[in-house]
Amino acid sequence: MNYLSATATGLPRTLAEVAATYPNLVEPASFTFSIWSVIYGLTILPIVVEFIPLVDRETRDVYKRKIRPFAWLWMVLNIAWVFAWTYNQILLSMVLIFAYGFTLALMTDKLSKIEQSKRKFWFLTLPMSIHFGWIIVANFANLTTMMVDFGFDGIGMMGAFWAVAALTLVMLLGLFFYRSQGTMLVMLPAFWTLIGVIAQQAPTSSYPFANTFVFVASIVLFVLGIIVVTGIELARRQKK
Template structure:
């Protein structure tokens, strides 16, 4: 039960720090203030970031619904420890970003990403309930996009172009996100992960003023939707046979 209480403390700390980061804000600037200083093509429109609220609500529901498992000693303690670590990395990322320690922010975000992957892998493909993988489908998918966006921002901030135009580079990153969205359905049978990727990509297409980036993102997103739905429907059909 001590682990469970610590998980709640960690979750509350994450929510409090996130609220303060926008209301205080930390270091006198919000995350959006920093992000808006550079015109980075792989950045979703502002409304897309509202998904953080949904993620935190799902995590709170997850904490509530796992109580019975914890009480009956059926809860995987490794997941609990990893969850606490993920909360610490979440908070660390906020401080590193708000204090413009961008290289550090990438390192911390990758650690957060790897921690979420570790949590995600603790659940089987059929463990998709609120007390199981469901909340982490949203969290991991969004963090995957956020990590790509963070790297893209820091590269531009430091003037790194990798020898290609920003539009081409950004479309490559969109392609990476599309591949992740497809693999989630193909390997993990996780349509919710894919939906979050689509949500983010639509937001990128909405925000950009570059026609090539916009149309390219739309086309790749449509391809993802079609391919993912075909694979998902085939998977459903096999289950019924």
């Protein structure tokens, strides 16, 4: 599905082509979306977990009972979202990606509550945490697209303020789940998104709607995020 959505094979348009028709200042540079390849690549791990001899029976049983139902659900929601988005059903795609994110939130929450999940379930924690972190970003991107579809000026002054507010909320939500689930992996997509936005909004960018305010604010958010995450990690190590 990742390949189909990237090449428009069997679909009317690619994900990027649809996004380009709704200009806004939240959308990062195109290279940022390469994270989908990483996510789908890592997703192979939980899919094949039942067939890996090195994974003990207890771990496989926990996966079947607590994780697998959510795994199948997010896959279905992912496919449905791709179809809704590429067929320009923006409102429907918003509903689907919210359900998609909620499913991943439940899944990662269950993982975080399993004893020794970081050691025994790394093949689930790694892909699901990064995936969830990116879907937090995608929800705000989809919301912004829907706002533009409804007539919001995504590239004007209000668009700039909204972009900074949305990126701030992405960072805050990332930090919240980082604290509650105990894994910094969920924060990585937020930092990656800020890098993409900084590249997109830079004065030297070829993007026709580059905004200096969003550019500077994104740098500030990135630096503050690094400081906060470093502080949290140092505090955790001191407690150990």
